[in-house]
Amino acid sequence: MTLPDLAGVIFDMDGVLCDSEELTAEAGCRMFAETYGVRVEPSEFEPFVGTGEDRYIGGVAEKRGIRLTMPRDKVRMYTIYSEIAHGKLAPLPGAVDFIAACRQRGLKLAVASSADWMKVEINLREIGLPASTFDAVLTGSDVIHKKPHPEIFLKAADRLGLPPSRCVVVEDAPSGVKAAKTAGCYCLALTTSFEEATLRAAGADWIAPDLAAVRPEFGAG
Numbered sequence: 001m002t003l004p005d006l007a008g009v010i011f012d013m014d015g016v017l018c019d020s021e022e023l024t025a026e027a028g029c030r031m032f033a034e035t036y037g038v039r040v041e042p043s044e045f046e047p048f049v050g051t052g053e054d055r056y057i058g059g060v061a062e063k064r065g066i067r068l069t070m071p072r073d074k075v076r077m078y079t080i081y082s083e084i085a086h087g088k089l090a091p092l093p094g095a096v097d098f099i100a101a102c103r104q105r106g107l108k109l110a111v112a113s114s115a116d117w118m119k120v121e122i123n124l125r126e127i128g129l130p131a132s133t134f135d136a137v138l139t140g141s142d143v144i145h146k147k148p149h150p151e152i153f154l155k156a157a158d159r160l161g162l163p164p165s166r167c168v169v170v171e172d173a174p175s176g177v178k179a180a181k182t183a184g185c186y187c188l189a190l191t192t193s194f195e196e197a198t199l200r201a202a203g204a205d206w207i208a209p210d211l212a213a214v215r216p217e218f219g220a221g
Contacts, residue, residue: 188206
């Protein structure tokens with residue numbers, strides 16, 4: 001299926017352009033050990049993935065009975081993350097070429113991530129797609145409501161100067177798929193984090209394993 005009226009592409013970040021969850025959890029573990037002398041396991045962060053960094057470390061802190069000092073602790077985690085991500089974070093298959101192909105088609109491009117700006121900037125820089133690659137970059141600090149609320153995608157389309165109906169969102173999580181569809185966008189879902197059936201049930205228009213398997217016309221590769 002092709003979209004002749006498509007004018008913009010809005011990318012989620014983690015699970016779409018890169019996979020930074022393992023490194024983020026490592027940074028969180030180091031922050032807790034260094035700051036509070038508490039050893040936490042990477043698996044403790046899993047329930048809070050995609051909720052923004054305040055909740056990501058805050059949820060673990062609550063379960064451990066730790067009172068965080070914010071934003072100090074979050075900034076320290078990002079500093080550690082920047083150190084360990086350098087040279088280790090790579091773009092997911094097809095991401096760089098797909099974005100280049102979209103540019104050749106004259107499509108407007110945005111990133112819309114629930115992560116804070118510091119993490120988004122680090123990740124995009126490390127995978128060779130700096131923020132300047134895109135026409136708009138939205139982060140968790142730009143919205144009040146998190147996914148599955150459509151706010152971030154509505155704002156991304158607005159920043160691109162496009163109606164949502166002329167945008168396709170590239171997502172990897174059911175909450176993001178639901179947010180995209182509620183916003184009135186098309187949605188391409190990648191099976192980097194969830195199974196096809198789960199993403200289809202959330203309302204995805206297309207399913208692919210990664211961006212290497214997708215043409216910029218949004219048919220299967």
